[in-house]
Amino acid sequence: MDSNNLYSQQEFERIEGYILGLMTDAEKQSFESELEIDQNLRARYEDIKVLLQEVELVSLKDTMEEFHAELKTSTPVIPIISKKPFVWKPLAVAASLLFLLAITLWIFLGNTTENEKLYRAYYQPDPGMVTAMGLQSNYEFDRGMVDYKTGDYPAAIARWEKLLSEKPDNDTLNYFLGSAFLAIGDTEHGKSYLAKATQFESGVFQKEAYWYLGLTLVKSGNTEEAIKYLQNSGRKEAAEIIGKLK
Template sequence: MEEYKDHIDQELFEQIEAYLLNTLSQEDRSRFEKQLAADPSLQKELDLQRQLLAIATIESFKLDQEATIENPSAGSNPSAIVKPINKWWWAAAAMLVLISGIWYLQSKSVSPQQLANHYFIPDPGLPVTMSSTRQYQFYDGMVSYKEADYDKAISIWKSIAQNNNSSDTVQYFIGVAYLNTDQYNDALQQLLPIAEGKGKWKDKAAWYLAITYLKLNQPKKAANWLKTIPSYPEATELLEELNQSNPEQSP
């Protein structure tokens, strides 16, 4: 029996992948099939990759079913190590979404608020780095934020905001902290300038603005913000849901 290769280089992997996803040109495909016919270890590898592809898609499906796990905030800091508190947080958030999801699927007509509850996962916050003393206050607020003590986080961040020209990051997190405590109008005030700006928090601010407008039963405004972030799969989905459930409703 053939052994599996110790190492598959990126080029070979991508060839097998392209074959399985059927993105090879006719010519490349024939060439690959000839190679396959002549190389039993390649056939074995192909079979293995088929299984890996199957598990990657089916497990993603299960995660997708359980919750809208891909949070729109995953983009902020992809290289950051997810702290245990984050994992705990997401598990809790996922459960909430699951529970609200079941309820939401069972109810026949869906209100904007229900949609908001279904799609809303609070921003998990940023990893707290202990090295930075300059930004001590900001991270002090972040610790409170992660403990879900949003009022304390807001008051700490507000004090930074008053002292100097506050950064987009501070403004953004004050906004999502307001949203997390259901203070929607305050959330709007914070998030609107960020979403209208050009900074790195623009898209996430737009997403949470849309959620805020849904909570305020203003689906049209929510839809307008969702349209600005087509790269978020959730935004597209939510937009479709909105069109289906509230075709003629106006804010």
């Protein structure tokens, strides 16, 4: 692969739409006509098709591993033979389920501070970014992004930390490492990487880093610092959180 195979997010989404069958008949016909005459477009199409297949395979592999793990750990059900006829009591069952749910919520929420509830209400993992698999030098980052997007955050962290040791001042690596640590619930490590990402004045992800760092400070109860970072994020939700904090 060479540098001619790099492409924009708009082109990625267009090719992705064709592969996933999301185009109209007219769009599909136009795209296929271009595909026949544009060699670079064909190369980029093949790159993206491989990437999407890889994402799908990684996701399927994780799903199957979880399924097999559940089978191994599940307790076999032994039928109980009774001479008494079975009597269905839907109201009693419903009451029992509601009671168990209430107990679970009480245990879970009763030990949660208001700041933690606020964090959970607004936190959503960063969805990740489109990767251009056209340069071999970027393969490890791109492969880590595939792991990240399929929910294998520890694998993404392992790949990106290795890259960060070579490029400690890379704003993108710092930001997504922070995002990956937040996604696994490790806010302390997440904060350190996000704080570094906010220091890059021309960084693409600076405002996003402000947002997530502000959320982690909300969770830890550092209200004054949280408000400062949230205000710098430019997010409309930031005003809502600040209003609730005050």
